[in-house]
Amino acid sequence: MSWPVRIPADVEQDDRIVGGCTARQVAILGGTAVLLYVAYLIAGEHVDLLVFAAGAAPVTVAGLLLAIGRRDGVPLDRYLLAALRHMVSPKALASSPEQAPAAPAWVAALSGARSAPLRLPARGVIGDGLIDLGPDGVAAVAEVSTVSFALRTPEEQDALVATFGRWLNSLSGPAQILLRAQRVDLTPTINQLVEGAGALAHPALTAAAHEHAAFLAELSARHDLLRRQVLLIVREPSAGGEEAAAARALRRVEEGTRLLSACGVTVRLLNAETTSAVLASCFDPAAPPLPTDQLADSGEVITRGGHR
DSSP states (O other): OOOOOOOOSOTTOOOEEETTEEHHHHHHHHHHHHHHHHHHHHHTTTSOHHHHHHHHHHHHHHHHHHHHOEETTEEHHHHHHHHHHHHHSOSEEESOSSSOOOOOHHHHTSTTOOEEEOOOSOOEEOGGGOEEOGGGOEEEEEEEOOOOSTTSOHHHHHHHHHHHHHHHHTOOSOEEEEEEEEEOOOHHHHHHHHHHHTTSSSHHHHHHHHHHHHHHHHHHHHSOOEEEEEEEEEEEOOTTOHHHHHHHHHHHHHHHHHHHGGGTOOEEEOOHHHHHHHHHHHHOTTSOOOOGGGSOOTTOEEOTTSOO
16 A cells, blocks of 8 residues: 655745745845844944834835845845846957857957857767767756556556556656747748548548638637657766766667656657757747757857857
């Protein structure tokens, strides 16, 4: 008999240490209090208490907002720090790991414009579709099918959970399950229906093909069609060299394929082209996928709206 186990919805949530506040919030509130106390010790004898309170109110409100405020799920202090880092960082980046090349003439003409190397965790895609993470090792990406859990009987659900638990217990390194929502483009399907309708054996079939193509066209015009993609990413450190790390990553994917097949789940390792497309779509999910020949080369300056 299986017993339910309560798992937090956000396993990466910061620990609460004092009064329901995290260490970051305590540091911000404590720093604000210390700043106001020091200011009172310096100016308290020379400024009326009401005047000092009026001047301290904006600082107090700012400290509270930084401590408890959030924007798009991100704490406000980290959001402002990221905005400040973005303002002072170069906007023209080159994918070459060496020294950044000189900025083009139209960039150099702008005041304060400068270029810098593009620092990404992924160095590129190597053989068998593996991602080279440089000093962090190698990552393998596989696409995983899904199964219906709610429609299974309690015995079948227990069997699925037990099989998934065996796979979790077999993990020897970091692994990530990534759920992505992708836009679906029905244009190739519609074109195929229209082109093949004339070759059908009966006029009724031809009419049905055209009606179905019109239905798909209307559906794609009225709705944003999405499909769910589940990816399994395993990472191996670079100990022993890149080839050894790649072999270990592939072996872990094979073990996952074997263990998860008992759940009716299919695990398919992505090739180099598909892995490159997944990485590119992660940078700009709303844009259509770019052909391989339109990706930026090493040393090419990358700007907004250009190569990526």
